[in-house]
Amino acid sequence: MxxxxxxxxxxxxxxxxxxxxxxxxxxxxxxxxxxxxxxxxxxxxxxxxxxxxxxxxxxxxxxxxxxxxxxxxxxxxxxxxxxxxxxxxxxxxxxxxxxxxxxxxxxxxxxxxxxxxxxxxxxxxxxxxxxxxxxxxxxxxxxxxxxxxxQAEAALYAVAEGAQSGSEAQGFAVATRTALGMIEQALLSGGHISGTTTGLTSINEKIGGLHDSDLIILAGRPGMGKTSLATNIAFNAADRMRRDIVDGIDPKDSVGAATAFFSLEMSADQLATRILAEQSGISSEMLRMGKISREDFQQLSFASQRLAELPLYIDDTPALSIAALRARARRLKRRHDVGLIVVDYLQLLQGSGRANDNRVNEISEISRGLKTLAKELSVPVIALSQLSRAVEQREDKRPMLSDLRESGSIEQDADMVWFVYREDYYVAAKEPKVPQGADDPKIHDAHAAWQAEMERVYGLAELIVAKQRHGSTGKVRMKFEPRITRFSDLADDERAGNSYDD
Structure with missing residues (x-):
């Protein structure tokens, strides 16, 4: 034979x-x-x-x-x-x-x-x-x-995924078919998204969605709302996947994604409270204090039932090492086929013992590990990052790439770098004091000028795309509601000719 x-x-x-x-x-x-x-x-x-x-x-x-x-x-x-x-x-x-x-x-x-x-x-x-x-x-x-x-766990994961251990070079025909598939997805989505949706049209239009294998660094000074934006995007992607499945759309054709959220700073219940506040429209502060009406509670109940079906998985284990995070992410990929990973935040991860003697080397190891994870699982990874205090010393508080804290390798390893900036945060801190009973017109004029400036910038936020391998850099202007920690698109009349600035 x-x-x-x-x-x-x-x-x-x-x-x-x-x-x-x-x-x-x-x-x-x-x-x-x-x-x-x-x-x-x-x-x-x-x-x-x-x-x-x-x-x-x-x-x-x-x-x-x-x-x-x-x-x-x-x-x-x-x-x-x-x-x-x-x-x-x-x-x-x-x-x-x-x-x-x-x-x-x-x-x-x-x-x-x-x-x-x-x-x-x-x-x-x-x-x-x-x-x-x-x-x-x-x-x-x-x-x-x-x-x-x-290494053994990574190799076993590759076997479980049906891939060869020790990936070989692929023919250009395979890469071309993959690229055409992404282009087709963008075409079918109305010409905006070739990856996973952020749920925010203005951001999708700027970056074309979150692309597989990309490492996205989302950075900002404390109080800017970077965790809020990451939570919004995680919810939006998971909710879109849920809605598409209900509508009978094949998960492979959905622009949503099951999402894994690694929260090293906040507990799972704190994150859940934020998402509940965003979806119910009730202040998270009021939720924590229990200062809500029966109608509010009913609205909250409806929101929680809807959220219970979300393909959103929260891991709030503190002090994770980059190796442990990658192992947990592989398991979530295998069990739930997650298509988006969010890490809050990068500086709270730990490197290997050998790198701990030098913080810059440790951060370099962590950023490389996150990029490797994105490529290994073929999913976008959003990692939040702190910024150095150098921002506070400048007159213009808008962040720059040089402000990324502790390591230039973060900028090097990232496919995209985003900065969250809210001018109203800094304007609010400059409120002039008006002594009780003061009748000096200059004092009142200064306060009135501050109030006018505050009204102009209140509720506005900028996402500064400082680096993007797939396209141009620039600024995307958005609306931010601090009461419920929600970012959203500006109204059409506010966005007209003013949505991003290259």
Whole structure:
């Protein structure tokens, strides 16, 4: 039988690897007889999942031709394999015709595809196990067992996701198809979003949504509302996913996302209170103090029922290390397929023990770890960051990239850097004091001028896009309601000609 030649390997070790070359051949034969089988099994099976390299090349060529809307048969495949050395060992291009000889694969092509896939995962698991044993046995250099545990978990996650451990270079055709898919999503969304929505039209229009594998740094001085904005975006993305699922939209086609929120500063109930305040329109201060009416409580109850269905997962474990956060994020990705990760905030994460002696090195390690996480899980990661006090020393309090605290690597690793700036925060701090009973007109004039300035800027906020790999930088103007800690788009008349400033 021709496929038996594929089982001849150089060592007993390779022969012992889990495989079923006959199943691979039967599956390929079924696909060549009926091309529609590829659509039925979905896109999980990849060329690298085939044990026989020649079978992987045949499958890859079949998928490529089907993408071009061509009909694939042994005849149409023949020109691509006339000089294939691996196929020559099996009798040349005549082997392609023999794959379709009995057609037994047509009886259960899905089961055959599942078996090919499962055996590939077992081979990957064996590779991970061998590398783990080899690494644990090697004590020639510094022993770092915790680091090896993290590496093993990352490798196991890759296997669980059906990816090869040790990712190989992908063909440009694959990258092009991915790019076209993003462009198509932007087109279908009305020309605004090619990633996950922020829920704020003005921001979406500026950045095109949150893109997979991107690290977004959201920074600001205390009191600017960076946690509020991050919470708003996390809620908006999760709520859009919930609504799309209710409307019968395939989760893959949704611009929303299940969201993981790592809150190292606030507890889960504090974050929940913020979101409840935002959605019910009741001040979070009033909620904490219980100063609400029965009508307010009923409104709160309705809001909480709606929020209970949100695909929003909050982890408020304090003092997480970057390695522990990545491990938890992988589990959330595997269990809930999260499509957005928010970290509040970067400076509260801890690096490895070796980096703790130098804070700049530790922050560099953390920012690199967050960028690696974004690429590994293929999701956008929003990490909040503090700014240095240098902002307060300037007349213009708008932040700049040089204000990012403790490490220039944050700016380097980030795909986007956003700054939150609220002028009313600084104007409020400049309120002139009016002594009781004072009748000096200059004092009253100064206070009136301050009041006029406060009315002009009150409730306005700026998102300064200081860095963006995908597009231009600039400012997005928004509305901020401090009572319920909610950012929203400005009204059309306020936005006209004034929504962003490049």
């Amino acid at each position: 021709p496929t038996e030649a594929l089982l001849i390997r150089d060592t007993e070790e390779i022969r012992a690897l889990p495989s079923n070359v006959e199943a691979e051949a039967a599956f390929l034969g079924a696909v060549l007889i009926d091309n529609r089988i590829i659509e039925e099994i979905g896109g999980k099976l990849k060329p690298e999942h085939f044990f026989a390299a020649v079978h992987g090349r045949v499958y890859e060529r079949i998928v490529t031709l089907l993408d071009r809307k061509a009909v694939v048969t042994p005849v149409t495949l023949k020109p691509y394999f006339e000089v294939d050395e691996g196929l020559k060992e099996l009798g040349g291009t005549a082997y392609l015709a023999r794959l379709t000889a009995d057609g037994q694969g047509l009886l259960n092509p899905r089961d055959l595809a599942e078996q090919v896939y499962d055996l590939a995962l077992l081979r990957e698991l064996i590779t991970v196990g061998r590398n783990l044993v080899a690494g644990a046995m090697d004590t020639s250099e510094s022993v770092a067992p915790l680091e090896q545990v993290q």
